[in-house]
Amino acid sequence: MKWTEVSVHTSNEAIEAVSNIFIEAGSGGVAIENVQDFLSTPDDGFGEIRILENQDYVSEGSLVKAYFPETKNLMELIPEIKQRILALESYGLSIGPNTFSIEDVQEENWASAWKKYYHPQQITRYLTVAPQWEEYEPKLDGEIVIRLDPGLAFGTGTHATTRLSLQGLETYIRGGETILDVGTGSGVLSIASSALGAGEIHAFDLDEVAVRSAKENVKMNAYAQNVSVSANDLLKGIEIPADIVVANILAEIIVPLIPDAWRLLKPNGIFITSGIIEAKKELILSELETQGFTILQVLQMKDWFAIVAQKVEED
Structure with missing residues (x-):
């Protein structure tokens, strides 16, 4: 063809x-x-x-x-x-x-x-992303391989914004969490969440092509069958209490997402946002703090930023 x-x-x-x-x-x-x-x-x-x-x-x-x-x-x-x-x-x-x-x-x-x-790349200490056509065996104790077909390029794990998101998930997942992945793309963040021990993961994307891509990638990773993927506009209409909300999307789209993330997060829940450029960093920080979030970390890789915020439980 x-x-x-x-x-x-x-x-x-x-x-x-x-x-x-x-x-x-x-x-x-x-x-x-x-x-x-x-x-x-x-x-x-x-x-x-x-x-x-x-x-x-x-x-x-x-x-x-x-x-x-x-x-x-x-x-x-x-x-x-x-x-x-x-x-x-x-x-x-x-x-x-x-x-x-x-x-x-x-x-x-x-x-x-x-x-x-595309070749296998170690993204964090415990996570390696490998294309589905290449043979790859873990080289370190505890290393987990995420298999992806990057053919539709909705996120191969190599971009700085995805790396920052994965680092945030690796830091805050302790095991058994309910996670909402907003704008899932290839599904790499949801699959990684499962690999890191999350209990229930719900992945959403407005684009039907991305939804199909994410579903196929989930199937490639046997351990990730606790990931559900569906089409949705951000978190509109979602009523799932979550321990962690992660969103690797444009800063302009993060802003309207903040109130729904606050609504769905459990007390002391974590909100990880990435895809933020320098010019938009202060805007996102301000919007998060106005909503009531406490900023835990601001992560940077090259020209990109990720922000980790918490819905701190009131005394």
Whole structure:
């Protein structure tokens, strides 16, 4: 089958938003090329990071590559996609150079390209993310492997925002918790929560493609069958008391989520938010404190921040 690759050179902070625009436009998958995700990832004592053997990376920002089947009428789609990406600036997101390129590719070339971009990576001390097609055996006592198919690129575990979320979960999960994962994408945070000992995990995403992706990834990990995945708009209409709420989404979407997270968290419950850029950090901190949350930690990796807050039980 023939596919058309539409590539956009954008800023790192706009990666998730641009990827979502492509998926909503009918893309069959999204690839993200950003060499800095690997070159500037700290060792953290977890082992050597493998650098991808590819010389085509841009020096600044990222390339977001979307793949459309030849049956799609791209001449109608491209103007709409460009308009939606331009509109991201109204949300305070830089879209970088925002240059487009279009190229025809064969399905077999696209399929084999994934294996060049993704390899097992140790994300935290106990969690390693490995693509489902590669053989990998744990190398450390207590190491748990999360199997993912990153073909739809809803989160492979390597991006800084996901790493920060995983570090937060690893710190605060003690065993048996009920967890709500908002904007689950690939399901990696929910699967990790199960691996770390959470008792009941509910994963939500507004995008049906993401829901299907997360469900498939849950099936790949036998230990994660306590994860349920469903379509939902943030936490609207949800009535599940939770010990931890985790959301790796855009800062603008975190703000309206805060009251529902407060409503559903049990006393002393933990709220982990990630996907926050420097320009939005103070906004999120202010909104959390106004709601009544106590800030426990502000985590940083490269240009990204995660905030861990607690609904402290009143005396």
